[in-house]
Ligand code: AMP
């Protein structure tokens with residue numbers, strides 16, 4: 001294979017061509033691959049190598065994650081390792097491929113999407129016994145690229161790295177970031193921007209859209225093979241059920257209910273909840289124009305392409321429900337030979353979603369207030385706080401974090417920092433009277449309540465302006481220190497970190513990020 005090193009200088013170009021043309025020394029970067037997806041029939045994917053890049057440079061390796069995956073950080077940060085992370089060298093045991101899928105994008109059916117700029121290198125089983133995909137994102141054109149160039153740019157890659165790892169530290173199921181590299185290539189967007197590749201790790205990259213791909217082609221054989229693959233991989237208990245495929249749907253519905261409840265509870269807005277961006281394993285996937293809310297408002301939208309607010313914060317549970325109905329529809333042929341019966345079965349599973357979601361969300365919300373669910377009025381109390389926050393433009397994360405210190409039966413000075421977040425502090429005071437009355441019914445001590453609340457109300461989230469700051473320094477000054485510092489801060493979101501208070505604060509008016517972009 002010959003590589004054209006467009007933007008490298010002569011010396012670098014020579015190295016780059018040599019690396020790819022030589023038979024790679026495969027022994028020095030070891031991945032314990034076992035590629036179950038690659039063993040599925042050919043129509044599930046296109047087999048191809050990543051497209052090499054001129055001048056790979058490691059930005060960051062996630063060493064803890066590398067160890068979890070039984071990879072050697074020293075190998076991965078070596079020149080050969082960086083070549084692997086950039087797609088210039090395919091390690092031994094890898095069976096590189098781009099996955100086929102379809103999907104509904106903003107409600108519109110697209111019969112063929114697929115990995116247009118990603119290559120699945122293979123799967124490894126981690127120290128925890130969990131099988132995970134290792135995928136390069138931004139690794140060049142594939143048969144699914146359509147009009148795209150197959151590349152990714154630095155800003156969105158850093159954004160995905162920060163938010164995915166921030167979510168993981170918050171305890172929200174998510175794909176992970178193993179590494180980010182610069183490619184040495186300029187990529188054409190509105191302007192030329194530095195190219196980058198992310199190594200993404202996921203329990204799998206099977207999406208609702210993967211099932212749609214085969215359902216739309218009436219390929220029931222592939223549908224069954226895919227369902228069996230997913231059951232074996234993610235929901236082994238379903239195999240023991242009378243109707244394993246219906247049980248698969250039940251499991252996916254339950255995991256999505258939990259996942260979206262977790263999003264709502266940390267103020268996360270995915271931004272592009274298309275069916276091709278919904279993981280069957282129940283992980284948050286495909287970080288594009290995603291964002292954490294600063295000021296609380298249920299209608300918040302950041303994505304520049306979401307003109308109708310389809311994927312607004314408060315719509316996320318409803319959209320998840322819609323996507324799951326699409327999944328159910330795709331799986332119908334597997335439920336029962338009698339289609340009427342199959343529809344009836346699917347409907348009852350899908351109908352369970354709202355209650356599952358409500359339960360997960362409400363119990364989580366009450367925990368954020370130091371309450372264990374007791375009666376109907378609890379929901380009103382929690383809802384009234386949210387309404388009050390919206391009316392008073394209170395910061396979502398800080399309101400709950402400062403409430404931890406204020407969660408005492410008697411009001412103290414700790415009320416000050418909470419009420420200061422509300423335009424009308426009196427509105428908070430009135431709510432707090434009701435809250436404390438309700439706290440009297442709890443059996444916990446003030447001290448225990450406060451510490452329990454601190455484990456569910458983070459101090460540090462990947463705020464938009466902090467992400468923007470890290471990206472700007474990297475893009476404009478080749479300075480990755482703010483990115484590194486932010487990663488350190490976000491790794492302990494529930495701990496107080498003296499000296500790092502600025503990372504807890506909402507943006508000043510001049511720092512507010514109003515719009516986020518896909519960056520594709
Ligand atoms: P996303 O919005 O990232 O979920 O991507 C939607 C679809 O567009 C997927 O099939 C992607 O693989 C594809 N895509 C996004 N960006 C690019 C790109 N730069 N080149 C090729 N395909 C892309």
Ligand code: MG
Nearest residue numbers: 276277285286
């Ligand atoms: Mg996608």
